Amino acid sequence: MSLDERSKRILDELVSNPSITSLAIEKKYNLTRRQLGYSFNKINEWLMVENLPVIERTRKGHFIIDQSVFTKLCCEEESTPLKLTALTESQRVDLIIMMLLSSKEELSLNHFTSELDVSKNTVLSDLKQVQKQLDEYRLLIRYSRASGYLIEGKEFQIRKLLITITYQLLQVHGGQKRIRQLANIDTEEINEFNQRIENVESKLNLKFTDEKLDTMPYILILILRRIQQGNEVDSFSIEYEELSDTKEYLATEEIFHDARQIPVVERLFITLHLLTTNVYWSEYLTNDDAIPELIPAIDDMLRLFEKSACIYLQDRQQLMNKLFQHIKPAYYRIKYQLTETMDVQDSLNKEFKELHHLVKRSTGPLQDLIGMAIPESETIYITMLIGGWMTRQGDSIEEKIKAVVVCPQGVSVSRLMFNELRELFPGFIFLDSLSVREFLNYNLDYDIVFSPTSLETDKKMFISSAFLAEDEKYRLRKQVMLELHGYIPKDMNVNHLIDIIRNHAVIENEKSLAEDLQTYIDRDEESSVKQSVKKRDMNINDLIPQRHITVRNSVASWEEALRVSAQPLIDKGKIEAEYVEAMIHRTVEDPYIVIGPNIAIPHAAPEEGVNEVGMSLLRLKEGVDFTGDYQINLIIVIAAVDKQQHIHALMQLMKLAGSEEDRNRIISSNSVKEIYKIIKSYSMD
Known part of the structure; x- marks a missing residue:
C-alpha cells in the first residue's frame, strides 16, 4: 500500500512539526475538514500496514505520535529523494x-x-x-x-x-x-470535469470520496478519448434495467449531458465504473433499491462470523454501515470481474491471518447473493474492516482458544465431528476440520487438537470419538476444562465469579448478574448436550428406503461397486451420472471414506451432480478390494445438497457402523426387507 501525494505531504508535516493542529494543516494546504479526515485515515491505514502505531487526534485538534513513527520515517528520509529521481x-x-x-x-x-x-x-x-x-x-x-x-x-x-x-x-x-x-491532458479539461462532478454531487445529493474525486476526471477523460477514437466496448452481460435506475447512471448522464455520441453500452460501462469504485459518505445505513438483499446478506455474514469467532460485535449498526459502503461497490466488482484494481494481498499481519480465515468461512450469504466466489482481495478488505472494529472495541481472537478437528474418516464424518465439538465448546474458536494429511501441512496458529487417533503435535491434544454419546460428551468437556483452566464446569461458584467481576467493574444489578451467570454455567453442563440431540428432519430410513438397497454376492471392482450402489439414486433423479464419476475420482487411493470394518461411505461435492439429498446401500457377501488395504462389504453412497440435511442420518449411520453385530447381520442377510428393518431400528434416536 502506498500513500497518495496529499497524504504523504501531511504525514511529512506531522513528523517535522508534531505540535501543528488540524486547523493549521487545513489552512496551510487549503484543505476542507473532510479532505483532512480522509487523508488522516489513509495515513493510519498505511501505518498499520507498516506495523507502526496509528496517530491519534485529540478533541482540540492536536496529534499524538508514537516515537517509533519518528524513528522509522526519519531513518528513511535521507534515501527518499534518491528514490524519486x-x-x-x-x-x-x-x-x-x-x-x-x-x-x-x-x-x-x-x-x-x-x-x-x-x-x-x-x-x-x-x-x-x-x-x-x-x-x-x-x-x-x-x-x-x-x-x-x-x-x-x-x-x-x-x-x-x-x-x-x-x-x-x-x-x-x-x-x-x-x-x-x-x-496530453490540459488543466482546463481537468477543471471542467471537476466542475461537472461537483454539479452532480449537488444535483443528485451524492458524496464521492476524495480519492474518487482525485481519480475520476482522469479516467473519464481517457475513456471519452478512446470512445472518440472509435474504440468502443462491445455488448457485454450487463442488463440495462440493472443499472439504469441507479444514481450512478443519472450521474453518468449528467456528466456527459452534452456528449450525444456516447452509445448506451458506453454509458452503462461508465456507470459500472462509478458503482465499482464509489463509496458514499453517510451517517446511517439505508437500504438500496438496486440490491435490496444486500443488507440482509451482510447481516447474515456478520452473524456467522460472530458465531465462528465467539465474538459479540459492539455498535453493530455502525459496522454494518461501513461494510455496506465497501461491499456495495464490491458487489459489482465481483459480479463483473473487476477486482484486479485492488492489491492488498500482503496487508495482513499474523493475527489477521486467523481472522481472515474466519471471515472467508462467513461470506456464504454474500456468495449466494452474487452467485460466485468472493475473491481473496475482497475478503481481505472485509477482514481489515472487521479486524479494525474489533481492535477498537478491545477484542482479539488471539486471546481465545483456537481448535482444529482432525478426522481420518472422510469429509461428512469430519463435519459431523466438527459441528458437535463446536456445540460442546461454544467458547472455543474452531478453525477447521482436517484430514491427517491436511493437518501435517496446516499453517494457521491453533492451541488444541481434537482427533479420534493420536497425532504427533506439540499442542494440547484430546482423543475424541467421531461420534460422541451424551455421557462421552460430558466426560470430554470436563477433561478439557480441567486441563486448560484447572476447573470442572459444575464446580464453578457464582459468588466467586461475582467477586472477581467486582474487582474490575461496577455491578449495577448483582442479583440479575448472578442469575445470568448461573444460567450460563448450567448451559455449559447440559445445554450443549441437549442441542446436539434436538429433532432433525431426516432419519437414516428416510434417506435409505428399501428401493435404495441393492444386494449382490460380489462385484469385479471398486468402480463397479460404486456404480451399482449409486444406480437407485440415478434412477430416482437424486444424482446425475457425473456424480458417480466424481466419486470414483475422489476415492481413488483415499482411505478416509472407510468409517469402520467392512463399511465405506463414498461421496463427492454437491455441485458435482446432486439434485436432491439421498443415500443408497450396496451389500456384498464377498467384500470388494479397496486400495489393497480394505475389504468392503457395505457401500453407502451419500448425496448431500448442503452441510446440514443429511447430518442426523449420518450420525445414525455412524452408530450402525460401530455395531459389529448389526454390521455382520446386514452382510450375511439375503433380504432387502431384513436389511431395511435393521436400518430402521437406528432411526428411532
Whole structure:
C-alpha cells in the first residue's frame, strides 16, 4: 500500500512539526475538514500496514505520535529523494502502458526512450514486462511500421487495464503531472470535469470520496478519448434495467449531458465504473433499491462470523454501515470481474491471518447473493474492516482458544465431528476440520487438537470419538476444562465469579448478574448436550428406503461397486451420472471414506451432480478390494445438497457402523426387507 501525494505531504508535516493542529494543516494546504479526515485515515491505514502505531487526534485538534513513527520515517528520509529521481522498472512499465492507452500519435521505440530517459535495451526489456502484465487481461502488444506500438484485445479488458494503471500512477509522487504530460491532458479539461462532478454531487445529493474525486476526471477523460477514437466496448452481460435506475447512471448522464455520441453500452460501462469504485459518505445505513438483499446478506455474514469467532460485535449498526459502503461497490466488482484494481494481498499481519480465515468461512450469504466466489482481495478488505472494529472495541481472537478437528474418516464424518465439538465448546474458536494429511501441512496458529487417533503435535491434544454419546460428551468437556483452566464446569461458584467481576467493574444489578451467570454455567453442563440431540428432519430410513438397497454376492471392482450402489439414486433423479464419476475420482487411493470394518461411505461435492439429498446401500457377501488395504462389504453412497440435511442420518449411520453385530447381520442377510428393518431400528434416536 502506498500513500497518495496529499497524504504523504501531511504525514511529512506531522513528523517535522508534531505540535501543528488540524486547523493549521487545513489552512496551510487549503484543505476542507473532510479532505483532512480522509487523508488522516489513509495515513493510519498505511501505518498499520507498516506495523507502526496509528496517530491519534485529540478533541482540540492536536496529534499524538508514537516515537517509533519518528524513528522509522526519519531513518528513511535521507534515501527518499534518491528514490524519486530514478523510475523503478514497475513505474516505467506503468508509464509505457499509459502511453499506449492514451497517446494520440503513433508510438515508436524512440518515444519511450525519450520519455523515460533510458536506453533502447532497457525499453525492450520493459516491453517484455508490459506483455506479462497484459497477459493478465488477455491482451497483446503489437508493433507495425504503419501503426507503431499498439495494445490489441477486447476493449472491455483494455478499459479495466486503463482504470488500474491510472489509479496506480496517481498513487505515486508526481503521478498527476506524469499522466497529464503523457496523455496530453490540459488543466482546463481537468477543471471542467471537476466542475461537472461537483454539479452532480449537488444535483443528485451524492458524496464521492476524495480519492474518487482525485481519480475520476482522469479516467473519464481517457475513456471519452478512446470512445472518440472509435474504440468502443462491445455488448457485454450487463442488463440495462440493472443499472439504469441507479444514481450512478443519472450521474453518468449528467456528466456527459452534452456528449450525444456516447452509445448506451458506453454509458452503462461508465456507470459500472462509478458503482465499482464509489463509496458514499453517510451517517446511517439505508437500504438500496438496486440490491435490496444486500443488507440482509451482510447481516447474515456478520452473524456467522460472530458465531465462528465467539465474538459479540459492539455498535453493530455502525459496522454494518461501513461494510455496506465497501461491499456495495464490491458487489459489482465481483459480479463483473473487476477486482484486479485492488492489491492488498500482503496487508495482513499474523493475527489477521486467523481472522481472515474466519471471515472467508462467513461470506456464504454474500456468495449466494452474487452467485460466485468472493475473491481473496475482497475478503481481505472485509477482514481489515472487521479486524479494525474489533481492535477498537478491545477484542482479539488471539486471546481465545483456537481448535482444529482432525478426522481420518472422510469429509461428512469430519463435519459431523466438527459441528458437535463446536456445540460442546461454544467458547472455543474452531478453525477447521482436517484430514491427517491436511493437518501435517496446516499453517494457521491453533492451541488444541481434537482427533479420534493420536497425532504427533506439540499442542494440547484430546482423543475424541467421531461420534460422541451424551455421557462421552460430558466426560470430554470436563477433561478439557480441567486441563486448560484447572476447573470442572459444575464446580464453578457464582459468588466467586461475582467477586472477581467486582474487582474490575461496577455491578449495577448483582442479583440479575448472578442469575445470568448461573444460567450460563448450567448451559455449559447440559445445554450443549441437549442441542446436539434436538429433532432433525431426516432419519437414516428416510434417506435409505428399501428401493435404495441393492444386494449382490460380489462385484469385479471398486468402480463397479460404486456404480451399482449409486444406480437407485440415478434412477430416482437424486444424482446425475457425473456424480458417480466424481466419486470414483475422489476415492481413488483415499482411505478416509472407510468409517469402520467392512463399511465405506463414498461421496463427492454437491455441485458435482446432486439434485436432491439421498443415500443408497450396496451389500456384498464377498467384500470388494479397496486400495489393497480394505475389504468392503457395505457401500453407502451419500448425496448431500448442503452441510446440514443429511447430518442426523449420518450420525445414525455412524452408530450402525460401530455395531459389529448389526454390521455382520446386514452382510450375511439375503433380504432387502431384513436389511431395511435393521436400518430402521437406528432411526428411532
